[in-house]
Amino acid sequence: MIVYGASGHAKVIIDLIDSIGISSIDYVVDDNPDVTSILGYKVEHKLSGAMTTLDYIIAIGNNRIRQRLAGELEQKPCLPLVHPTAVVSTHSILDVGTVVMASSSVNPSVKIGKHCILNTGSLVEHDVELEDFVHISPGAVVAGNVKIGTGTHVGAGAVIIPGVNIGKWVTVGAGAVIIKDVPDNAVVVGNPGRIIKYNSNKDD
Numbered sequence: 001m002i003v004y005g006a007s008g009h010a011k012v013i014i015d016l017i018d019s020i021g022i023s024s025i026d027y028v029v030d031d032n033p034d035v036t037s038i039l040g041y042k043v044e045h046k047l048s049g050a051m052t053t054l055d056y057i058i059a060i061g062n063n064r065i066r067q068r069l070a071g072e073l074e075q076k077p078c079l080p081l082v083h084p085t086a087v088v089s090t091h092s093i094l095d096v097g098t099v100v101m102a103s104s105s106v107n108p109s110v111k112i113g114k115h116c117i118l119n120t121g122s123l124v125e126h127d128v129e130l131e132d133f134v135h136i137s138p139g140a141v142v143a144g145n146v147k148i149g150t151g152t153h154v155g156a157g158a159v160i161i162p163g164v165n166i167g168k169w170v171t172v173g174a175g176a177v178i179i180k181d182v183p184d185n186a187v188v189v190g191n192p193g194r195i196i197k198y199n200s201n202k203d204d
């Protein structure tokens with residue numbers, strides 16, 4: 001497997017893969033020439049022919065960059081990666097390239113798209129639907145029947161109450177409590193959540 005990215009988020013993904021114990025990291029690739037190693041793995045800066053047959057995980061936390069890279073790569077994304085301490089219902093579906101970090105839970109009848117991140121200690125309740133490239137940050141709680149659109153980032157410790165629809169490319173601030181629907185691109189903070197601005201469609 002190729003791990004794309006050698007940042008802090010990549011450390012957590014490499015640790016997850018090592019925890020599964022399948023020792024399947026062949027290469028770590030990052031375009032920053034200053035980064036030469038990560039958690040004992042050498043970092044490559046260019047793709048070679050041998051790499052093009054391997055499946056990959058994108059270990060980059062930024063949702064837009066993850067989406068762009070997934071569109072560019074011709075190899076196959078890996079199957080979902082689930083930390084051994086995470087609990088994922090056998091009645092839920094995770095799509096390719098998605099990672100479920102340590103101590104997270106996914107309850108039944110959940111549908112999670114491609115290249116999502118369910119970060120450490122997050123909780124995704126029954127009947128939730130997450131589209132592609134969503135990031136649920138550490139400790140966030142997504143209650144039952146919530147829907148979250150493509151590319152949305154739910155900040156650390158945020159809570160989304162049951163049945164709420166959250167649009168695409170939304171940012172939910174750390175610690176926010178979301179009690180009603182949120183439109184596309186909104187940035188919402190506080191308890192109860194209020195819109196403070198709208199995201200542009202840049203990488204950062």
Ligand SMILES: CC(=O)SCCNC(=O)CCNC(=O)[C@H](O)C(C)(C)COP(=O)(O)OP(=O)(O)OC[C@H]1O[C@@H](n2cnc3c(N)ncnc32)[C@H](O)[C@@H]1OP(=O)(O)O
Pocket residue numbers: 119137138154155156157171172173174175176187188189190196
């Ligand atoms: C493993 C990991 O680390 S995963 C990473 C997890 N990351 C996160 O959880 C980060 C989530 N990000 C945030 O909460 C950010 O503060 C954002 C995205 C909501 C806003 O960031 P910015 O766009 O830089 O906004 P900025 O800092 O200028 O704040 C704008 C206003 O919102 C307020 N605000 C910002 N964040 C929050 C928040 N989480 N809760 C309440 N108010 C907030 C600020 O106090 C400020 O208010 P003011 O205008 O009255 O002074």
